[in-house]
Amino acid sequence: MHERTTPHYSLVCPVCDCRVVDDGRILDCPNSHPAGLLKTDYLEKTFEPSDEYSGIYRYHKWLPISRTFPDTSRPIVYRSDRLASLLGLRELWIAFNGYWPQMGATLDTATFKEFEAYTVLSRLQHNKERLVVTSAGNTAAAFATLCSRHQIPVLIIVPAAALKNIKVHEPLHPCVKVIAIEAADYYDAISLGDAVSDLPGFHSEGGTRNVGRRDGLGTVLLSAVESIGGLPDYYFQAIGSGAGAIATHEAASRIRQASGSTERLPRLMLAQNSPFTPVLRAWRSGRRTTVPSSEDQDRLEISQVCAPELTNRRPPYSLRGGLHDALIESSGDVFAISNSSAQDATRAFYEVEGIDIEPASGVAVASLRSAVMSGKVDRHARVLLNITGGGRAQMARKFDLEQVTPDLIVQRHELQPSESLARVLGDISELLN
Ligand SMILES: [Zn+2]
The missing domain is CATH 3.40.50 (Rossmann fold)
Known part of the structure; x- marks a missing residue:
């Protein structure tokens, strides 16, 4: 385990603009005001991946970490021919996070959550609690x-x-x-x-509020920028809490600032698994607040989805720097995808791309198909599809x-x-x- 000593970033509150020195575990601004997600501000302003570091630490200058671990992977991003052609898209890029060694994807637990876990653990300065x-x-x-x-x-x-x-x-x-x-x-x-x-003796990891979690997930966008050579026009992902979507938006903003350009940020095209769609309901209401619902109804809907990891009854929607702000700033949109559409899309993905994907990723693929068919996406646009988990069947065949x-x-x-x-x-x- 390699320790580093010089702080290369600070934390900034989006509500009161105060700066905080990170202790590796802080989750909220110390001042009292309405909630907001603390953000990282790195000394390094240019996007310079480091060839001498492996895995996600290739992006260590833009990760809030004080130590590194060996043998990490990093997101792989490739240009799709077959799914692109099936959907009628000219330029489709797929970020594949999972187990697909033939393509260089070797995540032990088959989803992009590994990037957040590594970054959160690398952010901790000690293991005392x-x-x-x-x-x-x-x-x-x-x-x-x-x-x-x-x-x-x-x-x-x-x-x-x-x-x-x-x-x-x-x-x-x-x-x-x-x-x-x-x-x-x-x-x-x-x-x-x-x-x-x-x-x-305990300390909360904090979920979306943890800058390590978000910047770790943001490495998917950083890897995509390296493969594509610039930002995508659209970004598709299935969401529960939406930490990955917020992270992508933050990483894209950082890339745009680094390049000094005024190009549009990728439009966040986010999908939930119906019938449980609190983010969609909030987005359609046009308000910053989520739409109240009964706990019993929520539990009933959650029991009916095929991708239960996409179910958070209290997503980080309203708070400053949360999903509402990311959707507004990126001119994004939210989709509802039924179980049958997600399952059809999962099968179609396997047939054309040759790898199994998680139900949540099927929800994302179905939302892309729906957006293309309804004309919400220009067929000539540059599209990035985040397959947040896949290859589990292949992994199960190979390992006990x-x-x-x-x-x-x-x-x-x-x-x-x-x-x-x-x-x-x-x-x-x-x-x-
Ligand atoms: Zn503050």
Whole structure:
């Protein structure tokens, strides 16, 4: 593990413009005002990938990190002929994040969440406190694998239904603990994670608020710029929280500033899996705030989607620098994609590109097809499609993967009354002692 000492960036609040020296874990501006996402400001203003660094650290000058780890991968981006031709697009670029060694994609956990996990862990200045990570599935697999490999204490909280997708290559090191919540969704995991993070000795990873997570995901756009030779006109991605979309927008803004150009930022074309589409509803309402909905209705809709990792009941939409701002600034749009459209698109992608993709990536492919067919995308435009996860079937054929067994299972109803929650927190503390 290589340590670096000189701070090459600071954090800037988009609400009050104050600057903060990063301690590796800060998530919010210390001043009291409406919420906003802290952003990184790097000393290096030109885009200069470093050939002497491997994996995502090729972009280390634009990553908020104080240490590096060996053997990271980086996003691969290639120009598609066959899917482009099927859709009738002149210039389609695919960012493939997953396991496809023939193309140079070798992500251990088969999704782009590995880039965020590596960057968050590289941002930590020490491992004295236990990191608390909440996830709908793929982020959990990434943190479990990397924290186990590098022996970084972590507590991972997931909905129990997500366990079947959390597979690892080797048994986890005891420093990794996993808690599953029955009958729960991603937001329940976030709520328990917040409660645990208030206990001494724990520290919240923070999700979208973590600049490491966003700038790590932003490496997809940086890699695309290297392959394409400039910014795309459109960027397609399926979203739950939308951290990857915000990250792409921030990275594109940085690239534009570096080149001194006034070219338009890539239009964020974001897709949700219907019937659960809170970001689409908020976007269509034309307001900064999300549209209120009943918890029961949300849970019912979440139970019906084919890509559960795209379900966050409280996406970072309204806050300054969040999804609303990114969509407005990029003249973006949001799509709703049904399960059947996503499944058709997944099959079509396999037939033309020759690799299996995750249901969430199928949602993204279907949104691109829908946007082209409805004339929302110029067929001559330069389009970047983010395949956020794929190659899992190929990986399963090659390796013996093991599903993660939780160290503790709690019921959702136990998280409600404060005495019951206190008991759960006691059980968690005991588990770690
Ligand atoms: Zn502030």
